[in-house]
Amino acid sequence: MTGPAPLSGRQPKAVRSALAVLEEVVAAGPGVTAKEISAALKLPQATTYRLLNLLVAEEYLVRLPDLKGFELGRRAARLALPVVTTPPTAARAVVDHLRGLVRWGVHLASFRTGQVVLVDPDPDHPPSDGALLARYPQVSALGRLLLAEQPDWHALVREERSFTEHTIPAAGLGAVLEQVTGLGLARQCGELRPDRGCLAVPIRAPGDRSLVAGLAIAGPPHRIAEPNTEIVALLEDHAERLAPLLA
Structure with missing residues (x-):
């Protein structure tokens, strides 16, 4: 079986940028726009859109029904440890x-x-x-x-x-x-x-x-x-x- 390809010089930066986008959506809350994320992270808009499209495709983010903003998706919830709450x-x-x-x-x-x-x-x-x-x-x-x-x-x-x-x-x-x-x-x-x-x-x-x-x-x-x-x-x-x- 062929192992995973080694990371290129650019890939670690792309991973960090994608994680930064996720963090910004968490901080800004549902409805944050691509333009707002780009400005907050000082990323080129083209890069921001590319990362957002990737995160949406992988279900870490979802587009809101009006298509103007984003919020966390199903897979993002799995990044946090489950919080065990005591039933009433x-x-x-x-x-x-x-x-x-x-x-x-x-x-x-x-x-x-x-x-x-x-x-x-x-x-x-x-x-x-x-x-x-x-x-x-x-x-x-x-x-x-x-x-x-x-x-x-x-x-x-x-x-x-x-x-x-x-x-x-x-x-x-x-x-x-x-x-x-x-x-x-x-x-x-x-x-x-x-x-x-x-x-x-x-x-x-x-x-x-x-x-x-x-x-x-x-x-x-x-x-x-x-x-x-x-x-x-x-x-x-x-x-x-x-x-x-x-x-």
Whole structure:
């Protein structure tokens, strides 16, 4: 395999300029124009436009609907470390109520950062490492909820990795995500850990129904694979209760 081409003398300067443009958009806020960025950074307008077009193409920036200004894009959010915020007391009470009704672990995750971020993991049934869930969303039920919402889920799957003999390869993930969309729930059975499966339902904002979080239950893989009609109903009921509290 051929390695990456060595950097030329001009490339480090171009990288620094692109990062400076990103920093200026952060500092100036949504709607900053190319002319304003060019003036603030003392860059030629042609160079500024070239860098902006590149950053838009790579989804680090997006053009506002009026085409006059720019704001941060989807990929720029991934440059910052996810901020784990504690859910409000009322939301934690809803999750605790569900924990009192089932024997398995119950976990609450936020999708606000574009990643799976556990904000209320079950202390009595510790979940898998949160960093793994964020890095490999394709092998967790919560991660599949997030992937199923994406126009192009491949952008969030950084690398393929088989954790167990049951891990579904990326080639088969498209069909799995179609099932998630159709059923309104996600499931994985022994794909991340051979002794653990997970069932998750989405939590959506009451207004626009955008995906803001996920509620999951974890237990033995063979039990998670069952229809679990009553458990799904409990999950969906508590997800509806959580929606106005987390929106």
